[in-house]
Amino acid sequence: MSFRIATAQLWVHDQDEALKFYTEKVGMEVRSDVTMPEMGNFRWLTVGPAGQDDVAIVLMAIPGPPVMDEETGEQVRDLVAKGFAGTIFLTTDDCHAAYEELSSRGLEFTEAPEERPYGIDSSFRDPSGNSVRLTQVRDLATL
Amino acid sequence: MSAVYAPPARHLLRAKDLADARYFDPLDVDDLARAAGLSRAHFSREFRRAFGESPHGYLLTRRLERAAALLRTTDRSVADVCFSVGLSSLGSFTTSFTRTYGMSPTAYRASFPPATNQARVPACVVRFYGRPQHRTFREDSAAAAL
DSSP states (O other): OOOOOOEEEEEESOHHHHHHIIIIISOOEEEEEEEEGGGTTEEEEEEEOTTOTTOEEEEEEOOOTTTSOHHHHHHHHHHHHTTOSOEEEEEOSOHHHHHHHHHHTTOOEEEEEEEETTEEEEEEEOTTSOEEEEEEEOOGGGO | OOOOOOOTHHHHHHHHHHHHHHTTSOOOHHHHHHHHTSOHHHHHHHHHHHHSSOHHHHHHHHHHHHHHHHHHHOOOOHHHHHHHTTOOOHHHHHHHHHHHHSSOHHHHHHTSOOGGGGSOOOHHHHHHHHOOOOOOHHHHHHHHHO
């Protein structure tokens, strides 16, 4: 038996806003964008990095009742806004170059690239508050 | 397109991010309040409600955490460490640090191995010590069965 990671989910406050951010600012590709009228217009929206076709992030709207009661929805919205709902860890082979390119597209970093024992690390947030780390991991064999 | 709804906490998170990102600058609570787009009094109240501590406390403990890391991993002077984390008074840095960590910055540093011990290990050493024990599949299963 074996399995692979295919998709992981992020809660977002607004799918259009998140889609714009992850495609136009971060530069990811849309993998699927399907709205299902028979399911209360549930929208399955996924994005992923170019060149890594078998992994995607689901940009999931925070649902209302009957999926999630109002109070729970409010709590989830709040947790996302406080930045405690999750993190995506991205790796790159050139953190400084990625920082320059994403910044030039208007993406605001919360941490500029910095040397760490494990590599060069930086971070930003999506409009909802989810944190994204962008790391150039050091090859330990080169130390 | 109309403005997208964002819970109020999203603005407070901007202030928290600013503290995390720029603790080494002479930031104060007014700067954090500006990042959240709120008046200082309203901001402090809302920040505490969202994150359970005052913005002043958050910024100070972020600075102390960074200072503690510099004391452990570098041999820079206590004064240098103090200024490197955005604090300008050595006296109040020492007081806050001692209250938080239960010992002075100098004693804290002395309680950890010298920073040189944390220097990166050269590649040859990594190769010597990182090489695994050779084992066959059969030996693996035998070990697992124990």
